[in-house]
Amino acid sequence: MSEKQQLLLVDDEPGIRESVQAYLEDNENWIVTAASNAEEAWQSLENKVPDLIVSDIMMPQVSGYEFLAKLKEDPRYRSIPVVFLTARGMTSDRIQGYEAGCDAYLSKPFDPEELEAIVKNLLSKTKVNTKKGGNSSAELEKIAKELVEIKAKLDDKLGTSNGITVTPPPIKIDLTPREQSVLDLVAQGLMNKEIARDLSTSVRNVEKYVSRLFGKTGTNSRTELVRFALQHGLTQ
Missing domain, CATH: 1.10.10.10 (Winged helix-like DNA-binding domain superfamily/Winged helix DNA-binding domain)
Structure with a gap:
């Protein structure tokens, strides 16, 4: 039996956070830890390194962009795939997200099945890269x-x-x-x-x-x- 993969969900809106967490946890291969802001997410990272992060962009105090920049600066976390969830869906916003280093960008409201497909795809790519000589x-x-x-x-x-x-x-x-x-x-x-x-x-x-x-x-x-x-x- 394969080990379950760890996901970290970061969103300051309780309703969205709880619904996304519940949906992702329907996949028996995933364990989802939720955080209400970037600071709480960072504390979670220090305790357990996830296989993938799903993060909102528009959050108080520390934005998703700032959170991602901090991840990329740390050798321990820079390789973690990051999916951005945001209400800002303009082309310029998506370009900014990808230039910041996110691996996928999903505009709210979104189809949960699409999010699940993105997560599966990124986790699969990470697993392949690890087998080729990379590091989880x-x-x-x-x-x-x-x-x-x-x-x-x-x-x-x-x-x-x-x-x-x-x-x-x-x-x-x-x-x-x-x-x-x-x-x-x-x-x-x-x-x-x-x-x-x-x-x-x-x-x-x-x-x-x-x-x-x-x-x-x-x-x-x-x-x-x-x-x-x-x-x-x-x-x-």
Whole structure:
């Protein structure tokens, strides 16, 4: 039996929030957590990383745009698909939403079946990307926490022992400039799609570079690769 997928719904209108939550929860494969504003949603994120977020745009204090911008700035959450729900349905509004980084834009009033179809499609794409070598949001959060622990341990090892500075053993691995760039971005927690965008290349090329890095470092996963790179000074 597959693990249920986590959805986070953010909307300040109680009626819409409750009805959308009830409809989405009819799908037995989804667990829906509801938040009445962006601040409450962020607190929920800190406790449990969802597989997808459905958010209103026009909310008090912090708008959906501002909430999305904050998500994109955090390596732990930037890969989470975001669906915007809004009463503003002009073409210019949709363009603004997509330029902000949302994955889908649905104008109110909307057909719940259309929302369900969008959610299913985005979750399916995320699952495929993860199988191809990307990271789920939960995995990115785990990697981020492991990086903090690894860096802390390395700081201890690079400290002093009996007044003598300890230096890690050198290691020589020949990386091309592009392989180094990919490695640095992997260490930042970026997914293949994001790396491809930053380096102006294709996702397939990024996958090839990541595979080469696995071979050169003798690692089998992105977490092992980042751990190896940090331990041997291959990235900062």
